[in-house]
Amino acid sequence: MVMEQKLKIAQVVSTFPPYRGGMGNVAFNLADNLSRLGYEVTVFSPQRHFGHLNLDSYFKIHRLQPQLRYGNAAVVLQLFFYLLKYDIVHYHYPFLGASLATTLAKLIKGKKQKLIVHYHMDLVGQGWKAAIFKIYNWSHLRGLFLIADKIIVTSDDYLTKSLIYPLAQKYWEKFCILPNGVNLDYFKPAAKDPALTHKYQLKDKKVILFVGALDSAHYFKGVNYLIKAMENLSREDIKLIIVGEGELRSVYEDMVNSYDLNNRVIFTGYVPDEELVKFYNLADIFVLPSIDKTEAFGMVLLEAMACAKPVVASSLPGVREVVEVKKNGRLFKPKDVAGLVEQLNVLLNQPELAKEYGLYGRAKVEACYSWSKITEELLKIYQADL
Numbered sequence: 001m002v003m004e005q006k007l008k009i010a011q012v013v014s015t016f017p018p019y020r021g022g023m024g025n026v027a028f029n030l031a032d033n034l035s036r037l038g039y040e041v042t043v044f045s046p047q048r049h050f051g052h053l054n055l056d057s058y059f060k061i062h063r064l065q066p067q068l069r070y071g072n073a074a075v076v077l078q079l080f081f082y083l084l085k086y087d088i089v090h091y092h093y094p095f096l097g098a099s100l101a102t103t104l105a106k107l108i109k110g111k112k113q114k115l116i117v118h119y120h121m122d123l124v125g126q127g128w129k130a131a132i133f134k135i136y137n138w139s140h141l142r143g144l145f146l147i148a149d150k151i152i153v154t155s156d157d158y159l160t161k162s163l164i165y166p167l168a169q170k171y172w173e174k175f176c177i178l179p180n181g182v183n184l185d186y187f188k189p190a191a192k193d194p195a196l197t198h199k200y201q202l203k204d205k206k207v208i209l210f211v212g213a214l215d216s217a218h219y220f221k222g223v224n225y226l227i228k229a230m231e232n233l234s235r236e237d238i239k240l241i242i243v244g245e246g247e248l249r250s251v252y253e254d255m256v257n258s259y260d261l262n263n264r265v266i267f268t269g270y271v272p273d274e275e276l277v278k279f280y281n282l283a284d285i286f287v288l289p290s291i292d293k294t295e296a297f298g299m300v301l302l303e304a305m306a307c308a309k310p311v312v313a314s315s316l317p318g319v320r321e322v323v324e325v326k327k328n329g330r331l332f333k334p335k336d337v338a339g340l341v342e343q344l345n346v347l348l349n350q351p352e353l354a355k356e357y358g359l360y361g362r363a364k365v366e367a368c369y370s371w372s373k374i375t376e377e378l379l380k381i382y383q384a385d386l
Helices: 022-036 079-083 096-112 128-137 140-147 156-161 165-174 194-199 216-221 223-232 249-258 273-282 299-306 337-349 351-368 371-383
Strands: 008-012 040-046 060-064 068-070 073-075 088-093 114-119 150-153 175-177 206-211 238-243 265-269 285-288 311-314 329-332
Touching (some): 008 022, 008 079, 022 040, 022 088, 022 299, 022 371, 040 079, 088 096, 096 140, 114 140, 114 371, 140 165, 150 156, 150 165, 156 165, 156 175, 165 175, 194 273, 206 223, 206 273, 223 238, 223 249, 238 273, 249 265, 273 299, 285 337, 299 311, 299 351, 311 337, 329 337, 337 351
Parallel strands (some): 008 040, 008 088, 040 060, 114 150, 150 175, 238 265, 311 329
16 A cells, blocks of 8 residues: 655654664554555654664664653654654654654644654553653643544553543544554564573473563563562472563562572573564463553563464453453453462463464464554554545
8 A cells, every 4th residue: 555645754752672662663663664665754762872773674763862861751852843844743652752842843734744643551650750640641632632633542442441531532533443563474483492492491491481671661561470470380390581671670680589589580681683582482471460551552462472372461451452361361460479370370281272372372463463454554544534
């Protein structure tokens, strides 16, 4: 599908690879697929000192120098001037430091620019952050939704349980459902890598895998509950591999030490994308133990499913649309360590059932979650009313 007019598309996102995070992963794959179809795409994201991105695509990346930075948050006022050149601005929310520039550009351009707000997740936060997020949600979001042409959410389940649901009902005609996707050519089943099996001493072991950032911005991933579950799993035939990096890693390592789990829990640190699929294929079970609605989908679930792995995840809005109970995985209540242990044991004790779940998961992502299909649906949203 190609537009008659070659429109300029800006993807505006707070984090971007090589930083590991779901929102940046979505922006990368959409930009990549759109550019390969011949569209002129530029990604705008704050400058970060986090490795080098090996890029084999046609889109451009413009790294913006922030005027102010706090964690993953960054104020980039100069973005306004760049966005004036674009026909479509695809703004990945939350990127609070870009909201003013995005809003002003749309107000100046009017109908000459189409603003797509991609609402990835509720801003929940903890402590003083929760209060700030609440004020923002009920002030600026109203104006943003008012001027937006379309608003994307990943699932109807998440939307109806989201903090924005009361506001969404006022702008219902603008809302579109667009799930996240996965690269099926890259993430696919394969044998366990012998070198990694030897390195981590995994012979005759069943592997439970977690993949995600370990920084404070991803506090909600629930790694501490997964470690507690390992303490309660009274068996010597399993190992937990935690793939990811961030300042909370030392906290989780201290937990592992205190529970005397050093011989059963492995921290790999940062793993580059080109190696990540090998870790998925090491796994017997993939786990996403997130604790609140900041987790709106769980792209790592799709990656694990694409590798034909059974998944166990917290029963959260959005996540439970990806995980079909007793078909491709199991669900448990957030923060429920006993429930997590129970579901892990079901799959650990029934390897044939785990295999069936994995095969069903691969079939599901092939049918519903390939990036090519997701991009086709996005183009329909871009083209609407043009």
